Amino acid sequence: MRDAEILVVGLGGMGSAALYHLARRGVAALGIEQFQIGHALGSSHGFSRIYRNFYDDALYVELAEAALPLWQELEALSAQKLLHLTGLLYFARPGNDNIEERMGVMQALKRPYERLTAQEVTARFPALQLPARSVACLTPQAGFLDAGRCVLAQLKQAERFGATIHDQVRVDSVDLSRDAPVVETSAGQYRCERLIISPGPWASEILEELALPLRVTRQQKFYFRPKQSAPYQPGELPVYGDSDTKFYGFPDYGPGLKVADDGLGAEYAPSEVDRTLDMCKRDELQAWLESIMPAGGFSYVEGSTCMYTVTPDRDFLMGPHPRNPNVIVGAGFSGHGFKFSTLVGKILADLAADGTTDYPVERFRLDRFEKAQA
Ligand SMILES: Cc1cc2nc3c(=O)[nH]c(=O)nc-3n(C[C@H](O)[C@H](O)[C@H](O)COP(=O)(O)OP(=O)(O)OC[C@H]3O[C@@H](n4cnc5c(N)ncnc54)[C@H](O)[C@@H]3O)c2cc1C
Missing domain, CATH: 3.30.9.10 (D-Amino Acid Oxidase, subunit A, domain 2)
Structure with missing residues (x-):
């Protein structure tokens, strides 16, 4: 059995960012990844993802712009170029x-x-x-991010600020019935006060009970x-x-x-x-x-x-689990999430550590499809 204040499950673009922002805040955070760090089996590997504020939706314009200084801060901290503003x-x-x-x-x-x-x-x-x-x-205000490097840079900085990373550990189930979630993995049980779940394409498996329409x-x-x-x-x-x-x-x-x-x-x-x-x-x-x-x-x-x-509306899923506020989910990034990922990590970290965030996330509620089906 191992303990962490906040546990992050899934260390792709979103989870690596969450771990980085938690560690920067001084939270005792632990990240779990099913594959080896640097793997190419999810959604965040490779050399490039478009960064742009060119959206037909003001919310995404605002969020893309809010992500920009965070990318630049990560570049400065890790002393490498991650964002190429080519237009x-x-x-x-x-x-x-x-x-x-x-x-x-x-x-x-x-x-x-x-x-x-x-x-x-x-x-x-x-x-x-x-x-x-x-x-x-x-x-x-556009260009591309070196995706693979961004993920590695966030994980490296997370460790530098005190986070722990366990890769090649697969989460098999999460017990949400208790206030403090318990996570069963291929390497035994983990306990934490709060949990961030950022599993990319595996969201419907790990969050099966929510029947997310992904x-x-x-x-x-x-x-x-x-x-x-x-x-x-x-x-x-x-x-x-x-x-x-x-x-x-x-x-x-x-x-x-x-x-x-x-x-x-x-x-x-x-x-x-x-x-x-x-x-x-x-x-x-x-x-x-x-x-x-x-x-x-x-x-x-x-x-x-x-x-x-x-997701059916191509908006993200980002917020507390509808039945356990100590579990924060980031999923369903609908093919356009990477540019926001460092900001998403900050938002997930805010929600897990403070229970709230200053960023406009109401539209990304997890229960919006339950409401639509009711
Ligand atoms: C071809 C392609 C092009 C794209 N182009 C762009 C673009 O130009 N601009 C843009 O903004 N976005 C783009 N995107 C979208 C963007 O890449 C994704 O939205 C983003 O990478 C999703 O990150 P994630 O962290 O949610 O998922 P992932 O990167 O898949 O990370 C999830 C992680 O969770 C781990 N995990 C899952 N289940 C478990 C478990 N049970 N136990 C332990 N670990 C687990 C996985 O192994 C994985 O490492 C593109 C995507 C693709 C596929």
């Missing part, structure tokens, strides 16, 4: 409402953005040749190397997204230019996700990349599988 270029064919809605939100909130034509995009970023008559929007989908990302790297480097090229196809990509970083499809893939149980790469999807993404960067001369490098954990 985001989002584009669409004429008549696409979504890009107009997002620009409307930027305008209403007085956030900087530029509307560009395809010709103006090429003048600014010579590698990019968008379809003629495209509408494009460039937002400066879908776990298989998402794949592929890397392509250009013939010449210089025009595709961060700074020369922004992060880019196509509102019509939902395909998006990054500058040349890590093994190459990462390209992926934000459309939802097939549903799986998280431990049974098919990790065989879909080469038809690869070809589709390569064709798209070549269509917008025709001089790239791209060759395929590698691909990998990741999972989205999607």
Whole structure:
């Protein structure tokens, strides 16, 4: 039996951030992870996740901006670059409402953005040749986070501030019937005063009794190397997204230019996700990349599988367990959570340590679907 003031279950993007923020507050915190630290079996591995404040929803604009100083603080503490502010270029064919809605939100909130034509995009970023008559929007408060490094940096800082990490320990069940939760694991029983559960795609398993309406989908990302790297480097090229196809990509970083499809893939149980790469999807993404960067001369490098954990409204699940206020849950980040993860960790830490947070989290209540079903 082991004891901690606050126990964190699941050390991906969200759990590593929670452990880091708890430790910084001086809380005696312990984090448990089922796999080896640095694993690539959840949702937070790899070289890049988009950071952006370009949302069609003011709440997410506000939260993305609140996360920015926390990322910068983590960079300073860990003395490494984690966030590359390259800007985001989002584009669409004429008549696409979504890009107009997002620009409307930027305008209403007085956030900087530029509307560009395809010709103006090429003048600014010579590698990019968008379809003629495209509408494009460039937002400066955007870029990408080195996801794998962010997770490791948070865990390292958490340990530095006194947290304990037990990896390769699987939580099998949580007894919520007592005020102080008891956790049964592959390495025995853990007791704590309060518990944070941040299990990513495994949320429906560990929180089975809540019958959360979560879908776990298989998402794949592929890397392509250009013939010449210089025009595709961060700074020369922004992060880019196509509102019509939902395909998006990054500058040349890590093994190459990462390209992926934000459309939802097939549903799986998280431990049974098919990790065989879909080469038809690869070809589709390569064709798209070549269509917008025709001089790239791209060759395929590698691909990998990741999972989205999607709620019906694509809003997060973040708050106290409906039946035990000493258990705080962060889950269902619906394919767009990483940019917020250091802030999510701070919020989970606030809720676990203080029972409250200054951030606007009411919309993320866990019982909102119970209410909808009632
Ligand atoms: C291909 C892809 C691209 C994405 N792109 C973006 C993007 O550009 N921008 C963005 O903001 N977001 C993006 N996301 C979403 C973002 O990556 C996720 O929202 C975020 O990483 C989720 O983090 P998490 O901590 O909830 O889950 P995870 O990272 O999966 O962490 C959960 C952890 O809990 C552990 N765990 C689970 N159950 C147990 C148990 N029983 N016992 C012990 N440990 C357990 C798991 O092993 C895992 O390590 C993308 C996601 C994918 C898949």
